[in-house]
Amino acid sequence: MNRLYFRLAVTNLKNNRQFYLPYILAGMVSAMMFYIMRAIQGSDGIAVMRGAETVYIMLTMGLVIVALCTGIFLFYTNSFVMKRRRKELGVYNILGMEKKHIAKVMAWEAVILYAFTVCGGLVLGIVFHKLVAMFLVKLIGMSESIPFYVSGWGCLQTAELFGLVYVLMLLYNFLQVSLANPIALLHGNNVGEREPKVRWIAALSGIGCILTGYYLAVTAQGILEAVNMFFAAVILVIVGTYALFLSVSIAFLKMLKRNKKYYYQTAHFITVSGMLYRMKRNAVGLANICVLSTMVLVIISTTVCLYMGGEDSIRNNFPSEIITTLYFDRIPTQDDREFIANQIADVAQRQNRELTSVSEYANIVSLVHMEGNVVERYDNTDPSYGFEDMGMLYVMARADYEKFTGHVYEPIAQGSVLVTASNAFDADVIRIFGTDCLVAGKMPFSEEFPDKEIQMLLGSQPMIYIVVEDALALEPFLSGEVQYHMEIDTDGSIEERKAFAAAVRETLETCRKKIAFTSGMVTSRTEQRKEYMELNGGFLFLGLFLGILFLMITVLIIYYKQISEGFEDRERFAIMTKVGMGREVVKAAINTQVRTVFFMPIIVAVLHLAMAFPMLKTIMFVFGLMNTELFVGCLIVTAAVFAVIYFIVFQATSRSYYRIVYT
Helix, strand or coil, X not given: CHHHHHHHHHHHHHHCHHHHHHHHHHHHHHHHHHHHHHHHHCCHHHHCCCCHHHHHHHHHHHHHHHXXXXXXXXXXXXXXXXXXXXXXXXXXXXCCCCHHHHHHHHHHHHHHHHHHHHHHHHHHHHXXXXXXXXXXXXXXXXXXXXXXXXCHHHHHHHHHXXXXXXXXXXXXXXHHHHHCCHHHHHCCCCCCCCCCCCCHHHHHHHHHHHHHHHHHHHHCCCHHHHHHHHHHHHHHHXXXXXXXXHHHHHHHHHHHHHCHHHHCCHHHHHHHHHHHHHHHHHHHHHHHHHHHHHHHHHHHHHHHHHHHCHHHHHHHHXXXXXXXXXXXXXXXXXXXXXXXXXXXHHXXXXXXXXXXXXXXXXXXXXXXXXXXXEEEECCCCCCCCCHHHCEEEEEEEHHHHHHHHCCCCCCCCCCEEEEEECCCCCCCEEEECCEEEEEEEECCCCCCCCCHHHHHHHCXXXXXXXXXXXXXXXXXXXXXXXXXXXXXXXXXXXXXXXHHHHHHHHHHHHCHHHHCCCEEEEEEHHHHHHHHHHHHXXXXXXXXXXXXXXXXXXXXXXXXXXXXXXXXXXXXXXXXXXXXXXXHHHHHHHHHHHHHHHHHHHHHHHHHHHHHHHHHHHHHHHHCCCCHHHHHHHHHHHHHHHHHHHHHHHHHHHHHHHHHHCC
């Protein structure tokens, strides 16, 4: 008996290959991608590489996303296939098969699909694993290679993941069949639809969500605010997108229908009425395509930009080859500065390095709350102070300040200060920590000042520089953190620069007691370049991987949408021709309707991307990427390439649609 059920299952899959073949191929590719990421993650070659922790974290993120998206996507396509097979299952029931017999056939179908998906995916994964691993190694700049091997854990976890997904889908299908009566199954695809009603509350809420999300994206100030607001903006736009297609589109079509002059034209009548009735059923699919398209555009454009702009990021974050920051509990004296400079000069001489550039300065940094011309210490234990109330105060001696501006300033009288602030400041007196100081001069704020990354981090929150005459005038502000910075450029090869950085680090540590600084940090641009390559290369690998996955899901949703609408429109097309409408008129109207519906998601996705640009640009500052022209170029090229791919996919899937409708 089981043999009969197995043969029926095989016959069903063959007869419905138009639906199941893309379903199997998508499952195989998903299984392949999951196996490859798991195999690379568990590779001994990755484990011994420098920067393995970063790569491991990224691959783990990728595994979770691939697993979630695969499960959701397979459930989505399964629901479509089962919807198309309702009539077939109803016929089985009418012919005498009990629901338990139908369940056995469906179980065999699930086993066959699972076997094809997992076995095919694992074979492809094993074949392409080495190639993808080499691509990852190339992106992150590793000299080591990942040996070819078959991951037992990768095979097992792939089989377990897809086994769980297929079992859940089978239980869902059992539930659908058990709850439906034979007549409902038999006529499942022929149930008439009422004209959809406009849900004005949902429509207005959707518009409000999208506009609010856009507002957050456009007005976000500073990195922290952009990062904090990013997910809120994303959720609002996603919710608004679904409302846009579910409610707003119906409201718009209803408005066109009420316009008698526009509606009662042959082409417009067919197009508007057809879109109105199909929008209720297909709005979720269109919203899915729009959201996935936006994700593809954002992920690929940002990761490609990060990778291409890696050198710019390094230069922005590390403007000099060696950057040292020493922390004191006092103002470093001139003798301290000269001692440090002599120690570094001795290191350069011993290693035969030429110091091409050396700059140094000291400042006192404090977290403050500024209101008007009053600057107070920021108390993070005070519940009345929030993050938006926090600012940064930098106090510097005039000699150090002149190094930054390249200008010479007049001596500053005792009790007076020069002021430059990121926010407007017009007062003649400034109260700092309870002490009034005369404002001897106000200077324009420049982004070229030190700690511009802090400025981007704070965004609209204030940064203020106070310039005093000398070290003695710095004493009243000593409650803040005293920092002494040195920036050094040197010649030499990569290895020589690394050796020089290591020697500077060792020398400063040995003389720490003599110059009495509390702690210190030495950063090397050459050393950081390797980490940036690992980070940006890992992001690009993950972005391309997920971009391909989301693109594949988008393509399959478009394909199934075309097939579904083809079967629905075939009967509608036949009825219109039978009542006397010209075939060419109806065909032209349907073509217009199809193009309008399927190009709506990509248009909305590009609009989402454009509105997200200010926030994305700010978030890219986290990685030190401030090359706006490069980012804009990556966005435009990515959107153009995706639009071409989308058009090609649309043209290819449209052939299946027209073949169904016009035959």
